[in-house]
Amino acid sequence: xxxxxxxxxxxxxxxxxxxxxxxxxxxxxxxxxxxxxxxxxxxxxxxxxxxxxxxxxxxxxxxxxxxxxxxxxxxxxxxxxxxxxxxxxxxxxxxxxxxxxxxxxxxxxxxxxxxxxxxxxxxxxxxxxxxxxxxxxxxxxxxxxxxxxxxxxxxxxxxxxxxxxxxxxxxxxxxxxxxxxxxxxxxxxxxxxxxxxxxxxxxxxxxxxxxxxxxxxxxxxxxxxxxxxxxxxxxxxxxxxxxxxxxxxxxxxxxxxxxxxxxxxxxxxxxxxxxxxxxxxxxxxxxxxxxxxxxxxxxxxxxxxxxxxxxxxxxxxxxxxxxxxxxxxxxxxxxxxxxxxxxxxxxxxxxxxxxxxxxxxxxxxxxxxxxxxxxxxxxxxxxxxxxxxxxxxxxxxxxxxxxxxxxxxxxxxxxxxxxxxxxxxxxxxxxxxxxxxx
Numbered sequence: 001x002x003x004x005x006x007x008x009x010x011x012x013x014x015x016x017x018x019x020x021x022x023x024x025x026x027x028x029x030x031x032x033x034x035x036x037x038x039x040x041x042x043x044x045x046x047x048x049x050x051x052x053x054x055x056x057x058x059x060x061x062x063x064x065x066x067x068x069x070x071x072x073x074x075x076x077x078x079x080x081x082x083x084x085x086x087x088x089x090x091x092x093x094x095x096x097x098x099x100x101x102x103x104x105x106x107x108x109x110x111x112x113x114x115x116x117x118x119x120x121x122x123x124x125x126x127x128x129x130x131x132x133x134x135x136x137x138x139x140x141x142x143x144x145x146x147x148x149x150x151x152x153x154x155x156x157x158x159x160x161x162x163x164x165x166x167x168x169x170x171x172x173x174x175x176x177x178x179x180x181x182x183x184x185x186x187x188x189x190x191x192x193x194x195x196x197x198x199x200x201x202x203x204x205x206x207x208x209x210x211x212x213x214x215x216x217x218x219x220x221x222x223x224x225x226x227x228x229x230x231x232x233x234x235x236x237x238x239x240x241x242x243x244x245x246x247x248x249x250x251x252x253x254x255x256x257x258x259x260x261x262x263x264x265x266x267x268x269x270x271x272x273x274x275x276x277x278x279x280x281x282x283x284x285x286x287x288x289x290x291x292x293x294x295x296x297x298x299x300x301x302x303x304x305x306x307x308x309x310x311x312x313x314x315x316x317x318x319x320x321x322x323x324x325x326x327x328x329x330x331x332x333x334x335x336x337x338x339x340x341x342x343x344x345x346x347x348x349x350x351x352x353x354x355x356x357x358x359x360x361x362x363x364x365x366x367x368x369x370x371x372x373x374x375x376x377x378x379x380x381x382x383x384x385x386x387x388x389x390x391x392x393x394x395x396x397x398x399x400x401x402x403x404x405x406x407x408x409x410x411x412x413x414x415x416x417x418x419x420x421x422x423x424x425x426x427x428x429x430x431x432x433x434x435x436x437x438x
Contacts, residue, residue: 063205066145069115071424072284073273076149077387078262078362080241082203085233085366086210087290087383088218089196089417090225092158097168101437103224107152107200107217108431117145120216137219139212146206148213152432153288153419156180158197173436175279177287177390178420184399186408193229193292193415201288201385203364207234229415231292233366233383240364246319246327250295250367250380251410253312254319257327260362271360271394272387281435284423286387289361289395292368292415295381300410311406313349321349346406357401361386361394381411391418 063083067075092100110120119125121135128134159174161167180195200217204210211232218227237249238256242263249255260267269275274282300308309316319327323335323342331353335342343350354360364387369380388394402408422433 064144064146066116067147067149069112069150069425070427070430072426073424074151074285074421075115075424076151076201076203077272077286077364077421078240078268079147079149079203080244080262081236081238081364082147082149082205083234083236084204084207084210085383086202086207086214086230087233087385088200088202088214088230089155089228090198090200090218090221091228092167092197092224093226094224095167097437099224100168101433103221104152104433104437105431106220108425110216110220111150111213111432112425112428114140114213114216115145115148115150117143117148120213120220137212137215139215140209143206143209143212146204146209148202148204148209150213150217151201151203151288151421153199153201153421154178154433154436155196155198155417155419157195170436173279173281175274175282175420177278177392178418179391181289181391181396181416181418184413185403186412187416188412188414189416190414195417196228196419198225199288199290199417199419207232231290231368231383231415232370233368235367237365237367237382238363240362249382250297250369251300251308251312253308253314253316254327256363257319260360267360268362271389272362274389278390279420281438282420282422285421286362286389287391287394288419288421289384289386289388289391290415290417290419291384291413293382293384294379294412294414296377296410296412297380298377310344310347311410313343313347322347344406346404348402348405348407351402351405352398357398359393359397361388361398387421 067079069075094100113122114120119136119140123135125134125136125138125141156174156178158168159166159170159178183189200214202210202213204213214230218225236247238259239246240259240262242261246254246257260271262268272286274285274287276283303311305316309322313331314321318325320329321331321343323332323337324330331343331349333341333343333350345351351357364385366383366385367381368383369378371379373379386395422436425432
């Protein structure tokens with residue numbers, strides 16, 4: 001939720017003068033130490049978002065329409081964010097390069113079909129041989145395409161395994177920025193739900209359509225890949241088109257007010273799409289960072305409205321930055337109210353603002369509620385997704401800037417992963433990763 005200005009901030013712009021006298025906040029006892037997070041302030045996507053729109057705004061296709069599969073970039077990155085998510089990370093269980101290539105070709109063909117609203121295979125769920133397994137699982141029979149997009153990424157371990165093995169002859173082609181994220185203060189990362197050789201992001205406006213797509217791609221990959229971990233998400237927590245309204249996250253605040261948008265062509269080239277300075281096979285692609293961020297909603301819900309608003313740096317109702325009137329009013333770090341700065345220097349808005357973080361990322365996260373934590377509290381939060389040209393100068397730079405974020409008392413990062421997403425599939429003869437393996 002950062003604000004529009006008439007100029008584009010850069011890393012060398014000076015941050016507002018730091019203010020002394022940080023207030024000490026109450027401890028949360030059993031929850032332990034805080035950890036840095038990227039939530040309601042828009043993760044430094046904002047100032048640039050609305051100030052550099054190159055085209056007319058678009059809210060995207062109707063909820064039931066199909067999103068084109070072919071294109072310069074993979075769908076599911078700047079595509080207007082859908083309402084539902086099924087994300088899966090996979091381990092490759094074969095050492096055969098040929099089998100892996102065949103899988104990527106088969107996945108691409110199935111994705112073409114499913115994103116168009118058809119069965120995963122040419123025969124379908126019910127029209128095949130009676131005594132043979134169907135080439136589609138059938139739970140999406142009768143459902144429209146529902147805006148389904150499928151986005152594939154390659155993890156660091158696909159290029160070099162944890163033991164240093166180059167299983168597929170790809171080690172020399174690993175892009176330099178494709179490395180595991182560093183540890184951040186307060187991380188509570190669980191290895192079992194982190195990392196992965198491959199990932200698939202399925203977004204749709206119908207949860208059954210998204211789950212159906214992942215289920216069928218996993219089915220097609222039997223014997224070649226296995227599921228490492230997966231995450232369901234609901235309720236997008238950012239807007240990726242200027243035609244979309246700003247959604248709210250589970251803290252009840254508008255989230256991603258000025259995220260980078262699909263209409264910001266020149267800014268996307270600068271901050272999202274991989275250029276000539278990286279691996280040639282990845283040009284036109286992007287780096288994907290995921291973080292499962294548990295939100296400690298019970299302590300949050302017991303906090304006063306004033307504390308919540310000062311933690312975020314925004315008004316809960318309107319979404320306006322503190323000291324302003326409307327959601328898209330620019331942040332004024334110098335404005336004072338009753339003798340105090342309106343936007344606290346420990347607030348999420350202050351620290352995640354591009355003027356202070358010096359960078360921008362395209363956010364595409366979703367809320368989740370995964371039962372309870374076994375201690376009588378909801379296991380709920382944000383499945384954070386961000387695309388950027390380089391993780392080190394994108395997510396990592398923003399996250400380091402959030403080490404003093406007041407929101408750290410209310411969130412815990414439990415999962416972490418990074419993937420290189422190749423460029424889009426150009427035509428019927430192309431397939432995911434062809435330039436990498438060619």
